[in-house]
Amino acid sequence: MYNFEYHNPVKIIFGKGEISKTGINIPAGSKILLTYGGGSIFKNGVYDQVISSIKGFEVIEFGGIEPNPHYETLMKAVEVVKKQNITFLLSVGGGSVLDGTKFIAAAAMFQKGDPWQILSKHMPVEQALPIGAVLTLPATGSEMNGNSVVTKIETTEKLAFGSPKVMPLFSILDPEVIFSLPEKQVANGIVDAFVHVIEQYLTFPVNSPIQDRFAESILITLVEEGPKVLANRADYEAAANFMWSATMALNGLIAVGVPQDWATHMIGHELTAYHGIDHARTLAIVLPGVMNIKRELKKDKILQLGERVWGIREGSTDERIDHTILKTIDFFESVGIPTRLPDYGVNTDTIDTICSRFKKRGYKIGEKADIGPEDIRMVLESRL
Amino acid sequence: MYNFEYHNPVKIIFGKGEISKTGINIPAGSKILLTYGGGSIFKNGVYDQVISSIKGFEVIEFGGIEPNPHYETLMKAVEVVKKQNITFLLSVGGGSVLDGTKFIAAAAMFQKGDPWQILSKHMPVEQALPIGAVLTLPATGSEMNGNSVVTKIETTEKLAFGSPKVMPLFSILDPEVIFSLPEKQVANGIVDAFVHVIEQYLTFPVNSPIQDRFAESILITLVEEGPKVLANRADYEAAANFMWSATMALNGLIAVGVPQDWATHMIGHELTAYHGIDHARTLAIVLPGVMNIKRELKKDKILQLGERVWGIREGSTDERIDHTILKTIDFFESVGIPTRLPDYGVNTDTIDTICSRFKKRGYKIGEKADIGPEDIRMVLESRL
DSSP states (O other): OOOEEEOOOOEEEESTTGGGGTGGGSOTTOEEEEEOSSSHHHHSSHHHHHHHHTTTSEEEEEOOOOSSOBHHHHHHHHHHHHHHTOOEEEEEESHHHHHHHHHHHHHTTOOSSOTTHHHHSOOOOOOOOOEEEEESSOSSOGGGSSEEEEEETTTTEEEEEEOGGGSOSEEEEOGGGGGGOOHHHHHHHHHHHHHHHHHHHSSOOOSOHHHHHHHHHHHHHHHHHHHHHHHOTTOHHHHHHHHHHHHHHTSSGGGTTSOOOOHHHHHHHHHHHHHOOOHHHHHHHHHHHHHHHTTTTTHHHHHHHHHHTTOOOOSOHHHHHHHHHHHHHHHHHHTTOOOSGGGGTOOHHHHHHHHHHHHHHOOOBTTTTOBOHHHHHHHHHTTO | OOOEEEOOOOEEEESTTGGGGTGGGSOTTOEEEEEOSSSHHHHSSHHHHHHHHTTTSEEEEEOOOOSSOBHHHHHHHHHHHHHHTOOEEEEEESHHHHHHHHHHHHHTTOOSSOTTHHHHSOOOOOOOOOEEEEESSOSSOGGGSSEEEEEETTTTEEEEEEOGGGSOSEEEEOGGGGGGOOHHHHHHHHHHHHHHHHHHHSSOOOSOHHHHHHHHHHHHHHHHHHHHHHHOTTOHHHHHHHHHHHHHHTSSTTTTTSOOOOHHHHHHHHHHHHHOOOHHHHHHHHHHHHHHHTTTTTHHHHHHHHHHTTOOOOSOHHHHHHHHHHHHHHHHHHTTOOOSGGGGTOOHHHHHHHHHHHHHHOOOBTTTTOBOHHHHHHHHHTTO
């Protein structure tokens, strides 16, 4: 395996009833900006639990952070932070609210012009406001990492940044939040977590048995527990296992010392930016194409995935690879996520636009940085 | 699974050549006490690498911390810390040096009388000096947790304490330190890490598939990679995988939300206290006895261990349990660790003494707190 550094100081508070610990985990005297999304927290009781836990703190609310949080919206929150001298950000929502809150945390203390440059120019985050999170949707892993993805509506750009400065101080994960989630969000969460693991696992072998087996552990658990949650949203144990899987899928642990891909995410982001397709759904579309186009480079790990996760042990190398891709597609479809571009009304025009955008950016993607615009075209055309 | 909190802010710096990063991870202006053991660091080049990395810091050395570090020795270091106004402790050694350094860190700032009470009365650690670690021996997991075990020679007591305050700020893990380790220490490390996992895994099921599979991942990796390290100490990749396994075995992650046992450790500590038997060897002696005596309580997990780690799928429940215990014993013996008391010259007298000591303590051990003095007698007699 490669040399690595691993440092994840996020405190995880996990289990039913734990939202009541929100207040005692926030530094005394903080002036809180409570960020949230479309308002589901008012219906599922999370808002009430949070508010009753943070009694005594001065709290200002900022709602309406949308899925794929908009730079334009977040900059309004930055204004509130500055005007109100906010000292602590409390994100109550899913990955989008938390990603948005991370950007607010960094942008509010950014000294070098337009904070969009944190995303567009990868300008370093030197300071950020402290963040706490109450998670309402297992999917993105944002609760235990320093990553964030933000969309600029003006330019239809969806870009990512990462910094240890925006890791939450704490994240509260109460699996009971899953009880009231719509089927679509659960399905998205399952696929999102699954593909997060794949991006850190399905590359080329570097002799890292712990990382490989941890990754496979998460994949197998998602495959086993995900459908249980879909079948019965009130199954607390399945919900808990799903929620912990999604966190472990992207907290950096399975990525230590191994190559990472992320091509599926980068291509998928474009589909969200242009067509507003849910993030997880873009991954379900793109991943089979990436697996197919990069079948030679990823051969050993695709075979390992096939054997250890899908139980595929028969056939020639090519047959086993095909079978593994098929089983992966079947899994996505089985949780109700279509995997082809026409399922979402996307056609060749979009493929042209995406390829020319990657051409303009001038860099290649994938674990060997060998996926260029024409490879991306092949990936997407294979999903028509 | 149970509710849990997980918070592990230790920064891990892993890989060949990384000892050169020691200095840049220590707060500027620190006055360092460099702690070490019997002096192997002078032979394997680690001392030179550390010293060249911490040039510019004021450094005082404190060597001679023994395996199963002695309270009496550590209190001498506490005196040095106080006299010299030390502000940072740098542990360069294996688990014993680091455990000892953790006690020094806590004892030097203990305000309520004899620091032995941290161990004997579980008095809380309210403050501790910051610690950094350069690990020279993979085994104990001490590099990524807040645990420490200390022996008082005067009373032949070996006791443990744990506190987040004594977690290292950083730990540097360079697998090349394994190249010069004697066979015995490697074998001990393999068994120590293996039994750490077992203590957090071989209990009763609470529906925790991620934790179970992570635990099995570490066990399988130790079984596969351990013998490679023993066969060829210069196999860097095997050394790296072994080292990362030992850290993951006891950094709290596989313990979240599940019951824990630790009976094997508590009985084993007595064998070390009375007979000076290496810690790992005491575990190899005791564990098969605990598995046998608690075969009913642990049935489901023993069967799971048998199937997923040892590939045992045939036979009646009792046959599969017997087979699993046998395979575990065989593994310990295969790395050169004898597993019976007479192999170490221990007889029934010691069993009597240990049982009466547990009787005096008045509490029972194990994941259900149902292992009392007479059960401990059965465990030990089964290992004669």
